[in-house]
Amino acid sequence: MKGLLRTVGGTAGLTLALCAVVLTESAYAAKPVGSGKGATTEQTGGGDGTGVYAAARIQYSGSVAKDGSAGNITSSDVNWDPPPCWYAPYLGAKDFKKKMSKDLESAMSTPGMTGHAGAAISETQRHYEDEYGWTDTPGYKDYNVAKDGEGMFWAGVENPNEPDMLKRSSCTDLPFWVDNGEAPPHEDAVTPEMLAALAYQHMQLPDTKVRLAPEQTTKVNLPTWAWLDKAVFDEVQATAAINVPGFALTATTTAKPVSLRLEPGTPDAETYPASGECAIGTDGSIGEPYAKGKADQTPPCGLKYLRSSGDGTFDLQATITWEIAWTGSGGAGGDLPDGTFGTTQGITVQEIQSVNR
Secondary structure, three states: OOOHHHHOOOOHHHHHHHHOOOOOOOOEEEEEOOOOOOEEEEEOOOOOOOOOOOOOOOEEEEEEOHHHOOOOOEEOOOOOOOOOEEEEEEEOHHHHHHHHHHHHHHHHOOOOOOHHHHHHHHHHHHHHHEOOOEOOEOOOEHHHHHHOOOEEEEEEEEOOOOOOHHHHOOOOOOOEEEEOOOOOOOOOEOOHHHHHHHHHHHEOOOOOOOEEEOOOEEEOOOOEEEEEOOOOOOOEEEEEEEEEOOEEEEEEEEEEEEEEEEEOOOOOEEEEOOOOEEEEOOOOOEEOOOOOOOOOOOOOOEEEEOOOOOOOOEEEEEEEEEEEEEEEHHHOEEEEEEEEEEEEEEEEEEOOOOOOO
């Protein structure tokens, strides 16, 4: 099935521009959840009162960004990206016939549709109406209406959050039929792992502010303690699912916090530990809260500024690394690249050598 369009003459791209099926319309209804750690985002639509589905919309739930936008998580692997496009259930046979035949008739009646362009459209029409096929790609008789209800035509779907237009629009094969319960004959058909990657892309991590002592204003050469209580942050989950007649897939991506990295915002500073990487403790917390009497101690997680910030502030960046895993339909599962999310806090450093705390 892959590369089917390349067999439809040199004007295949034009054919798709005229009659391809693009499933990128978004009709989201975002609803906040009570935990305050995310929102449930549903791609509504895709069906009506008769049960006729127009498209397989992905539903996102859990700790996800609102309105279908990308979340705030960044992959630690610069070479990893969620799928830019994929193939998913589109229409049943009768509805597909109405849609595609109308598009083909409109394309054929467009002025200038002669020569190669007209021939390509004609071949596409024959493919769906008169069993005209190619190597390993059989055609269909009357848009497969005799099998209506026994499967669906699948078509390319663009990922609206993919910034590269060429990648986003690269799923250009003609719609193809898949029987209910059968594996789709395409290497880019949607899978649980793809859904897991999309859930990752939409995941919204908690905007956690690192606790500091002293807070906001500290002194030159005075250790500043940094920590995150377990109660403040915990693992979060995001789920992506497709559910249409004869086809259902789901995947849940889980992010677990594992470390905190401190970047003081100036080279004139020291971090504790020296790497600036504070690991998660056995109790699930990061660092140790400051307590009276610890002023002369070295914090297990923190930093020390070696010069004043003058009339300004230093931008302390605190980045949490999250370990990402997923589970999906059929017992599938695995790991995805670690994710990161950071916040920045302005720190004022005063030129005082010592204080009593």
